[in-house]
């Protein structure tokens with residue numbers, strides 16, 4: 001069965017995911033709310049943090065943590081073994097496609113191969129569900145969220161809205177340009193004018 005999929009993003013009031021300072025502590029504290037089984041991350045989100053990841057402390061995998069699943073059909077991410085050691089996740093799985101470039105022969109990273117030239121996100125989520133995942137939290141800047149929205153795969157949208165207008169930056173819904181009616185599940189105001197909006201898509 002397909003897991004419950006929640007996209008949790010820090011955004012500006014004009015919907016940008018970058019170009020402003022986010023309240024990271026609050027963002028990640030709130031992310032624990034879902035107790036996800038899988039953290040689904042876009043390759044570009046990992047690449048944006050790669051230099052910090054390489055110098056971060058490595059306490060080792062956290063047995064009780066979620067599985068980190070990275071969508072990476074072009075095999076651009078080379079830091080998966082380090083990510084597994086950061087103490088947030090229990091393990092890491094790379095989501096690849098048939099046409100993904102060859103991996104290092106000594107790679108110890110588990111893989112899930114779906115789709116031909118891009119990861120088939122419908123099938124990948126289905127397979128993660130069959131492995132026992134009930135809740136997936138998407139951590140991406142918008143591109144991956146947009147594709148998941150287009151495929152009707154997002155059940156919940158959680159926006160931590162920061163009081164700033166950024167102008168021209170990528171939006172949290174990526175390429176998704178259809179109408180989507182949402183039902184407000186909860187809202188809360190925090191200091192600094194930050195507002196949390198939690199919506200269900202169905």
Ligand SMILES: NC(=O)c1ccc[n+]([C@@H]2O[C@H](COP(=O)([O-])OP(=O)(O)OC[C@H]3O[C@@H](n4cnc5c(N)ncnc54)[C@H](OP(=O)(O)O)[C@@H]3O)[C@@H](O)[C@H]2O)c1
Nearest residue numbers: 009010017042043044045048071072073140141142143144
């Ligand atoms: N504000 C926030 O809450 C927040 C959260 C996370 C990250 N960020 C920021 O956002 C930026 C990165 O985000 P981003 O939106 O550029 O990229 P992203 O969502 O992290 O990465 C794009 C992902 O979408 C996949 N993808 C795109 N089209 C696809 C398709 N048709 N089928 C399957 N997969 C598809 C790509 O896969 P392939 O690589 O396989 O093509 C890639 O894994 C960074 O600057 C990061 O710091 C902000």
